[in-house]
Structures are given as C-alpha cells and as structure tokens.
C-alpha cells in the first residue's frame with residue numbers, strides 16, 4: 430500500500446523531469462529497453478564495473494528473484510582490471526568476461542558506463558534513488574616509494590606501466606623510454622613479474638595478444654636486455670605465485686641470473702614451509718642453484734635477455750643522470766631479516782648498493798582512494814571500513830572487491846569477497862534491517878540527473894559496439910582485439 434502511494438508521487442516527480450516516462454511505464458517497457466519491474470522491487474546500484482561489481486550483481490540477482498541491479502562505471506568500457514590489468518599474454522584469465530556479459534544481459538541488470546560516481550553523481554544521490562549502494566570501485570591509486578628522485582623521467586609506477594600496455598586511457602601518454610639496457614622493478618609480486626615478462630618477451634609472442642599497438646611498437650624497439658626484480662626480504666617471502674615464476678623460468682630468449690648467497694639456509698628451511706610456498710621456493714632454488722641439464726644450458730647460452738631476483742634490498746634514492754633530467758640508477762639499502770617465514774622483517778644493515786639502470790618501475794602496490802566525502806574511508810588502510818561488506822556508519826551502503834579488502838588476491842578471491850558482500854545485503858533485506866518496503870526510483874531519477882548534467886551513459890549494447898570494432902580492428906593484424914585508446918574514440922563508436 431505504502432509502496433503504491435509512493436509510486437504515484439514519484440510518477441509526478443518523474444513526469445516533470447522525464448517526458449514520456451508514463452507512456453513507457455504504461456507499456457511495461459522501461460527506457461533502457463528491458464522489461465520494467467515493479468517500483469516496489471529492491472533496487473541496488475553498484476559503483477564500479479570490474480570483477481567485484483559484476484560478481485556482486487551476479488549473486489544479488491540469483492539470491493533475490495525480485496532485485497534490480499544497476500552498475501555504474503566511470504569508463505565507457507566494462508570489466509576493470511580484467512581489461513586494464515591482466516597481462517595481454519594471459520588471455521585465458523579474461524574468460525571471466527563471458528560470465529560478466531551474461532550478468533550484464535540479465536533482464537534485471539543494467540550497465541551504465543561513462544558515469545563517474547563522486548563527480549557526475551554523488552553517493553548521496555544514489556542512496557536516495559536506490560535501496561542500497563554497493564561500492565566496488567577498486568584500487569586506482571598507487572603506493573609511492575617515498576624516496577628522492579621518484580619523480581624523475583624514467584621512473585614509473587607498475588600501475589601506469591601496465592595501464593600503458595593495456596590501453597588504459599589515462600596512461601596513453603606515458604610513452605616509457607625503453608632505450609636503456611637495465612630495468613629495475615621494485616616489488617616481487619605477480620604484477621612485478623607481469624611487467625618483467627612483458628619487457629623481456631619476444632615480440633612475436635606479444636604481437637598475437639591484445640597489447641596496444643603503441644606498446645607493441647615501443648617494445649619492438651626496446652633496448653632493455655636485463656630486468657632485476659628487487660624485494661625487501663628474502664626468497665621465502667616473495668609475493669608471486671608459482672605460475673608467474675614458471676613463466677619467467679621458461680621465457681623464450683631469457684635466462685635467469687640470481688645471487689647464490691641470497692639462498693643461504695633456504696634448502697634447510699624447505700621442509701617446514703606450507704605446500705604452495707614450498708613448491709614456489711623449490712622452483713626458485715632449482716633455478717638459482719641447480720646446474721641445468723644440457724638442453725636448458727643450451728637454451729640459456731643462446732638467451733639474449735636476462736632476468737633475476739635481487740633480495741634483501743630496499744630503494745633509498747633514484748639516482749639522476751648528470752643533467753638531472755632522468756633516472757640513471759637506483760641506490761638500494763642492503764637489509765637483513767629479523768624473524769622467519771611470512772612474518773620476517775627487513776632490517777637495514779647500513780650498507781648501500783648502487784645499480785645502474787635507465788628504467789625504474791615501482792610495483793609496491795595499488796591503493797583505493799576516497800571518491801565521495803560522504804563515504805567513510807580509512808586512509809591508513811586505504812579501504813572503506815566495513816564489516817562483512819557492510820560499510821560502517823553508513824546504513825544501506827556496502828562495499829566489495831579491492832575497495833573492501835585492499836588490493837590483494839586474484840579474481841577468484843575478489844569473486845568470493847563479492848559474493849559475501851552480496852549475501853550480507855540479501856540477509857539485511859530479508860531480515861528487514863534494510864528497508865525495501867517503500868518504492869525507490871532507481872535509474873530513472875539518476876538518468877534525469879545525468880541528463881541535466883550533460884552526462885550520457887554508455888549502455889551494455891553500446892559497449893558491444895565498441896567490442897565489435899575492437900575485434901574487427903584486431904583481425905587485420907592477427908590480434909584478438911585492437912583496443913580503442915581514448916574515451917572520445919570509445920564514445921564516438923558507442924554512439925554510432
């Protein structure tokens with residue numbers, strides 16, 4: 430009853446803002462072209478169209494047969510880091526896009542790209558329009574090293590470097606100078622290994638991937654022959670996984686170069702390591718210490734490129750060339766470990782070591798940023814403070830993905846934490862903790878606001894036009910796709 434009354438008053442509001450809404454409602458077809466649902470149904474909006482956004486939507490739609498879910502995404506294209514983070518030579522990882530597409534095409538789900546929440550529309554406005562708001566906008570900032578010389582030319586964050594070779598519009602202008610022999614990557618996680626692999630991969634491998642054309646051309650001309658992957662702690666604390674390490678070990682045209690002394694005591698410690706860590710460490714030991722068989726030795730002899738871990742080192746300063754115009758090296762502090770296992774701490778020894786290099790890439794982590802002052806934000810942990818995905822001190826606001834947990838874990842981890850958040854939301858609806866008994870306008874009122882502000886959302890059907898154009902462009906050069914590199918180009922194709 431209450432819901433019906435509200436519906437009438439909302440209709441008055443909407444007709445003043447959106448001509449034609451009544452007639453569309455009358456015919457049971459919403460303006461977005463999907464079957465319309467009762468304005469009494471729970472309406473949820475999700476901020477961010479990456480894995481967390483899509484997995485949250487998937488679980489909500491499945492768990493509540495009446496829920497309507499709208500996904501707002503800042504860029505005109507969906508899928509977040511699956512498009513802009515996952516390495517181009519890992520196409521199998523991108524298969525999750527098929528599941529996300531099914532979710533986006535569900536009759537109770539809609540995608541609105543090109544909507545920057547916090548700028549085009551506030552979280553408070555979303556709260557007024559929806560019963561619940563789920564923040565899933567990822568971790569788009571990067572942690573700084575905090576050392577002198579960090580802003581010199583030739584120093585990049587892995588976030589920007591990855592964004593550059595993956596076609597992130599904001600990284601298009603990066604144009605890293607690869608005219609140097611040695612690159613130093615700070616950090617030893619999977620992203621660091623992705624970057625090392627892309628820097629050293631034979632161009633014939635890369636040209637069959639969806640790497641951008643400008644990156645492909647720059648890498649084809651690259652003079653980088655040696656990549657050092659530097660970590661504060663030792664071989665038993667590296668943050669990469671065995672798959673990524675194995676890819677380095679087997680990288681065509683590249684051979685490993687390790688410091689044998691770094692592995693002192695590691696063989697003895699193997700037996701106490703948990704299984705995944707043990708397998709990873711065994712592979713590292715084999716690579717660093719074992720005399721290779723004949724075939725492998727021959728392969729290594731022919732290799733023109735070198736990669737290696739450098740352990741027990743922290744950046745102190747990026748050293749400039751004589752003109753002070755660009756990076757020419759990096760000063761590393763030599764550490765020793767206190768304690769053992771995952772909890773071991775790197776402690777300075779007072780010694781330093783300089784490494785000559787023309788490219789420095791810091792891969793020491795991503796971090797979430799606040800997008801709206803009305804949302805609580807823990808600046809120290811760089812997450813939205815939450816309990817099981819319920820944002821603290823903000824009723825009706827939830828979070829999932831990297832914004833909820835911090836930037837750790839793979840897509841599978843993100844899936845689980847997003848399902849958990851969706852489950853918390855469903856439980857709150859079912860228990861009445863979240864009131865869904867009164868109607869909410871959902872996307873209808875938000876579209877009116879966006880229209881007034883000159884923002885034209887990109888629908889999922891519009892994205893499919895972009896997708897088709899990219900795939901067609903890729904066919905010409907034997908690539909799975911040739912990505913559009915600017916927002917303008919994407920919007921132009923979306924609107925044809």
Ligand code: FAD
Pocket residue numbers: 476477478479480481482501502503504507508509510511513514515516519522544545546547565566567568569591620623795800829830831832837838839840841843
């Ligand atoms: P994101 O993927 O970052 O999605 C967030 C979305 O929110 C983005 O689309 C963004 O545009 C949008 N957004 C941001 N701000 C706003 C705003 N104000 N309004 C609206 N929308 C907004 N995992 C694997 O399993 N395999 C891999 O090979 C792999 N490779 C990776 C490589 C790199 C370089 C990185 C960084 C991560 C990789 N991961 C990989 C991890 C995986 O990408 C993450 O687990 C996952 O993307 C996190 O999902 P998310 O939705 O929280 O964040």
